[in-house]
Amino acid sequence: MQSHQILKEHIAKTIALTDDQFDYFFSHFKSQSFKKGQAIIASGDTVEREYFVLDGCLKSFYINDDQKMFILQFAMPTWWTSDYNALYSGVKATINVDCVTNAEVLYISNSDREKLCKEIHEVEHFFRWRTNRGYVASQKRLLSFMNNDAKHRYEELLAQYPALYNMVPKHLIAAYLGVSRETLSRLYNP
Amino acid sequence: MQSHQILKEHIAKTIALTDDQFDYFFSHFKSQSFKKGQAIIASGDTVEREYFVLDGCLKSFYINDDQKMFILQFAMPTWWTSDYNALYSGVKATINVDCVTNAEVLYISNSDREKLCKEIHEVEHFFRWRTNRGYVASQKRLLSFMNNDAKHRYEELLAQYPALYNMVPKHLIAAYLGVSRETLSRLYNP
DNA sequence: CTTAGATTGTGATGTAGGTCACGTAAGTTC
DNA sequence: GAACTTACGTGACCTACATCACAATCTAAG
Secondary structure (H helix, E strand, O other): OOHHHHHHHHHHOOOOOOHHHHHHHHOOOEEEEEOOOOEEEOOOOEOOEEEEEEEOOEEEEEEOOOOOEEEEEEEOOOOEEOOHHHHHHOOEOOOEEEEOOOEEEEEEEHHHHHHHHHHOHHHHHHHHHHHHHHHHHHHHHHHHHHHOOHHHHHHHHHHHOOOHHHHOOHHHHHHHHOOOHHHHHHHHOO | OOHHHHHHHHHHOOOOOOHHHHHHHHOOOEEEEEOOOOEEEOOOOEOOEEEEEEEOOEEEEEEOOOOOEEEEEEEOOOOEEOOHHHHHHOOEOOOEEEEOOOEEEEEEEHHHHHHHHHHOHHHHHHHHHHHHHHHHHHHHHHHHHHHOOHHHHHHHHHHHOOOHHHHOOHHHHHHHHOOOHHHHHHHHOO
8 A cells, every 4th residue: 555545544534634635745744664673763863753654663762771671652554653752842862763673654844744733724633633642542551550560561562462472572572561571471481 | 810811821831822812712611619639520420621720739540449549640730631531532531630739720621622623723733732742741751660760750750849749648649659658658768 | 504693481589669567646527 | 625537657578570690492694
């Protein structure tokens, strides 16, 4: 499927744009291919773009002072990702984004998104709802962290993304769950 | 200060409305007083409104099956709160909101907010940015949970809201940090 | 084929924080 | 001002998970 069509169907779930409007909207995106392991945003970068995944899987993650990795999000097809704090506030990136698998993405610059939001009211509506959903999801995950143990969170994750199990190495799943890879290993090999 | 003025100054930080536009916007809000301890949203409710705090302090929290409380947010003056999952999706509340102190709030219905967002492009922009900031804050808190121990999170909280220390009982701070009140007590009485 | 790097399992041991139990002090209510 | 309730501290013990160490596969590059 064409990237044009993938994005169009994704947008159409939230707002109704005419074909001309969508073509104009789409003209602000560029596509790019990445290889497995390749970095898209590195800590310290100036972040100017956000990414829409067409194919493959990205991860956004934080590396702490002890070089330990914490994964905020796996971005699958039709997911958006970036270091939003850096993108919105203009500060340097503290979050990294790279490729778990080979990946195809569309990207749009922060300024083009803002321009489109201003020009087309419906587009602003779309981005408001996208963030609304992200906010609710983020609060749910926070609650799960406070409330549930690692085993419970692991089952939750697999229920939500069965594909992940055979797609990404276990130490990345551990980094998403916030446990050590050893503990994760013991969870399903008791 | 009048509630009209408090909301006006809050909104003006993000968007520019004419006086007439703001008056129209404001006409969709109603004010309400609550006593300390009073419930605003209870788990199981249908949620139709979101709340803007004028004075006092609210908390939004989750109660798990063991009757253990987890605080998502303390809402201070000029903060917004609700069960956003319930509000946006029309499902029953799973989050509770009540008053840590006596409180004055403004509230607006979900349908009036959506109507205003449609009628006034700038208003939609305001709510998009409000959620953007909330999303970034929520991700930061999630990272802090994964990365830092309870003592670190406690110091972070006090740095961010020094007022809380003398305003809310310690067991609520513990419920925000995701530790038991005993552990919190031992953190600052070593 | 061969070597180097990932990936995963598993034992031994350490620790942050939970739970239970009890005591004290400070508000509240009648 | 007595009777309750809420807030807070603290000791004893328990548990989930981290860390360290080592072995076994598996994969990819030369």
